[in-house]
Amino acid sequence: MSAPVPLSAVLTWDVVQLRSSVGTLDLVAGRTGAWRLRLDAVTQELSRAVCWSGPAASAAAGVLVELSTVTSGVEQSLVPSVEQLTLLFTAATSAQELAAQAFAAAAAGPVTLLDDGSLSAPPLLPGSAMAPDQLAALDAMADAGRLAVALAAAAQEQVTQVAAHARGAADALTPLRPGGPAADFADLAGPLAPDVVVLPLLPPHHTPEQAARWWSGLTSAQQYTAIAEQPAVVGGLDGVPAWARDLANRAVLEAEVQSLDTTSERHATAQAVAAQLRAQEQDGRLVQLHRLDLDQGLVGIAIGDLDAAGEVAVFVPGITTTAGDDLDGLGAAAVRIVGATEQAAPGVEAAVLVWLGYRTPGLLTAPFPFAAERGGRALDRALDGLAAARPGPAAARTTVVAHSYGTTVVDHAADEDGALAADAVVLLGSPGVSEWTAGGLEVDEVYDAASPADPVSYVSWFGQNTWMPLWGSEGLPTDITQWHTEYLDADRPTLEAIGEVVAGTR
Template sequence: MGVLVSQLRSWAPKALVDVSTAVGSINADFDARLTQMERSTDEALSDWEGDAAAAALARSLSDRIAGTHIVTAVAAVSEAFGQAASQLVAVRDPALRIVDSAIAEGFSVDDSGKVTAPSSSTGDVVIDMLMQSSFDEKARTFQAGLVPLLESAAEVDRACAARLADAVADLADITTASPAASSYSPEVRAILDGNALLPEDPVALAAFWDELSPAEKDGLAAWDPTIGNRDGLPAFDKSRYNEELLETLSANADANLDAIVARHPDWMRGENLPPTEGIVSDEDSDRQRELDRWLDERAAAEEAAFGYHEVRTQLDNDGVPRYLMNIDGEGRGAIALNNPDSAGHVATYVPGTSSGLPSLGGDMIRAENLLAEASFDNDSPTSIVTWVGYNAPPEVHNAGSSEYAAAGAPRLDSFQDGLRAAHEGAPSVNTVIGHSYGSTVIGHAMSGGNSLDADSVIFVGSPGVGNGIDGVEDLRLDNVDPSSNHERIFATAAATDPVTWIGGAADSLSETASVIGLPGDISLIHGSDPTNSSFGATVFESDPGPSIDIGGMDFGVSPSTHSDYFVINNPGLQEMGRIIAGTR
């Protein structure tokens, strides 16, 4: 049975948002005070030795652990209120729009959602009969749209209430029970003792994690600080533990850079550099090689440190809530705009060559633009994930290799499985978008015996999605009949984007080879152009971009166009938004 229309009108999701914000703010302040207490205690105990000092240290650690458990439990309460608001809005607003539209047109709507048509009384029997039939049909249409929403609202209401109750109960347990490790379940204890492993399958891990108490989650996170990178955990927990890991990774990267600089402070000042002119001795040559190695090492350390700082900058950005879905010591990561676990539409954006944490800011702008377009005239909450979870080709000349795509494909596959496993309520509509070499990564994740858990895929400015992939029939989506791939796989290429010509060259080479009697399966670098009609994808237009004109000669190419697909007002971006929202 659905909720009543009057109940729906009485819902106040904004109040839940206010509660979530207030609880989250207080919790953040409490967490900061815990950290300050820990630092102050460490300073006080630094010069104190003996049994009393050991006892004081043990008590301090116990208090910190207990406090951390409280922070985790309160954070879950805050998140439960926030997600409840989002999910209630998603069913409340469209239902009330139907009710208000029906009433505005003269129909009556009772509390159960039954819609009654007005009576036609023109005085002409035939006209009244025809008009009444039309009114009745429209009433049935209104009711057919409204009743399922009222039923969905009831289910969402029950699910949100249960989640809030669980979160509050967990907090109550923390405040009344001992957080000692002895209270852990046998399954958790076995993992911590090294006698068992966490489930690797995202679905199994999601089910296991859902049964844990906040204290058990914190215990496992202390045992494995990288636990937030495991696919299948809820976005909220992933972000909380990954932000703690980010702090450690960033501090280590800064310390490493400082150590490298400290080895040669004179070189940092431009002093004592080996000569490059005149007579250069063997010793000078050795010093030059050492300098070159040091410069390379310093550049890599600077890039790593900057990358982690850039992640922090993006997370601190005001506006749309952000979740750190992945972060590791290899310079890989992922940030979600809005919570993908409660979103009705989820898109994962995979950037291409030269992408990574240092350039995350530009990719997040693209994600924001995708979110804006996907949210236009779309009632369902939407989440966009920027996924730099693979080691992309560092330079253009590296992008001819398929090794980066082959290594990144399993990681993308697992990440998509994790999004699906951690999602709450009805399955979300998931889209994966690959730009440039990112499309090649997606192609590898969908071919060669692999299959990707997504509802739609978009190839943008693609150089080709994989050697030997000549059409959509060579690609696989989980639980999707390949015969319908042409409806789910999309592609776009700007006319002046030179990167997209690479796949076209492969097609031309194959055609030429077949004409002159050579094998027709010859391919160039990453296979066929996915916008070629023979590939079978649904192709949509993007802004063709400007063309280089030198001396009045139009070369029909503009390298900058390759980066413009995600710019506001580009029809290609608008079309991607519709695909994500399912309104195309």
Template sequence: MRRYTRTLVASALAVTVVAGTAGWASGSAQRAVTGPPVGAEAWIADGLPDPERTSPSEVAAFFRDMGPARQRELVRAHPSVVGNLDGVPPELRYEANALALGGRYAGRQVLAFDPRGRGQIALVSGNLTTAEHVAVVVPGSDIDSGNLRPLTDMADALRRATDSRTAGSRTAGSHAADSRTAVIAWAGYTTPVGVGLDAAAGDLAEAGAERLTRLTDGLAAVGAPAPSLFCHSYGSVVCGLAAHDLKAKDLVVFGSPGMRAANVGELGTSARVWAAKDPSDWIDRVPNVSFAGLGHGADPTEPAFGARRVPADDARGHNGYFASGTQSLRTFAAIARGDVR
């Protein structure tokens, strides 16, 4: 009985510490969107492979084995499935999502769109088919298809920086622009709303990790380079939980509450792991604890964690890492371009 009482008290203290620090007290409970895309039943009824049981590499092989006419027939008949199926060639996914969205997000290359819940979406800047480098920006709380601006601002800033001669470690005489990097703004999971218990727990991150893993599997299946992932705030929890399965060359976390690992070794990844935190980021006031399913563990910027440190002293606040002219943005761009070893 005494041990049971101590456990209850410890759990209550953990909730108080995590939920009562730095504003971790507001927010509403969210339910993760999981399962196959909308329209999967009709797709399966037409004798097509089950989206949930077919791997991205199998999807890619399935589409390679059919001619262009049949591919476009499937785009027209099942746009909501084709547009969300990792392993389908990107151009077909853009076409399918344009049909499903009916002009919404016109001018953007929509790699995925799921209308369920608050809405999930992935937007691509650049050419995934020809890109030599791919970057994926994974956001934290409050991002969904109706609130994309913070995410697209980060992704657009990164794309501009990778295209700029002054953004990274270019030598004299090198060309002024580098359009070989494609950037994906990936709002592909159910994010927490606010910074309440959802943000302190790992449930949404676990569901997001499965979707993120499938995204990188899909990129590999269509011949895209292994991406560099830029994981902000709660997005770094997603990246940490997915790390051991991700086909990625870099994991870059910034404004991170933790990755649910004690150190880089526990992530189980061959990717290079980078971490940034600026001195004015409120995340520094969130305790790096992990107890009873709450809290996300060690600070990835601590030397003992073993990540490579990204300079961020001139960034400002929790959302300032992509501000023009900052050391963090210059370093992010260099990582995305493969300019740093």
């Protein structure tokens, strides 16, 4: 469109068909994103080896990653191209309307408007011998000529915009090129990305929400590259989906299990985690390694799928709990919570995250809040990460189930900036919290279980007794003989009630 476009040609533009074509392309771009999500979901299923495993499954997963990479590249080109074409349609419509108005103004003169926007001849000059009506007619012709020329110039400005947006739409598609009938992945993906997968930088001091946006902006190839090259980073990144953290953390775990240094505490922790994963998977359960910091002994193991479960519980244990010694008991408790939840609401999909994301205090340091303060910050961030990884309609109902000193951790998590990213909190055998009322925990539902046989729930060491009626929690049933460590036992009534809370049926 380097040469001026004749105004009469602008009148013939089929802007209705153009609008339809742009709308169709916009629909294709939108569906491309949806197809990428479906491809990624199938890839994740194959990577978990739930339905298919072995070399063929690995090859199939690789093909799906390739397809997702191409799909992402196509989407990234189509979206800006459609944006430019939408602007092109607007400019074309305006150009056509202005051209029609220009010719109409010229006809009213009457004057003759040429295709280049000029008049065929300048208007006649008024003479001294002309009658008033002749002078008025000449003035009208002159006015019509000036208006027609101005409208024609405005139409040509819009034509220039049409050309600019056409170039913009084409430039956005530059990474794409037509593939021949025998095009393979290299033919399709070659123009879309360099040979080396480059990862966009994660913002420094990022929030879980920023991490989630960063991750969702990566192609599948970039995501798997990040997992392979930086497993410790991805595995500890709040805001990243659980499937990716699981793959990354298992890579870190496997490296430590294979380490020749078998005497370190981190190796002992790795062995305990690996044993727990094996035990749960041998029983046919889906397990995700959501957190793994072997240097600090921090572990998060989920029974169920944190990315898909409609009801999620985060179990926060209390003092002297360690990954090296207590994963068997914690895993069994998580399994019982899942069972109680699914019994309370048959058909639901539940997941329970055993969260050892803080170093629990020993007996000597338990009377002090320092571990709870550090744990509260970590728990608040972990909950934000779970929410950020599943935004909008995909969000799960999240319940924090805290036991003993873990209730103090929840107390401090609620003190962090922003509301606690949970729907309900269950406090089991709490030694007291600093909040004056249940509303201080920033969730809609607060439940408490305190057995008469549990002295810890009566000491109010860290603040208010959470079972007091004025504090505002809803009490859960206990047995009169129920000890401090028995709230999640299968033969106690508290477990069934917790399942109802997690399911949202209580």
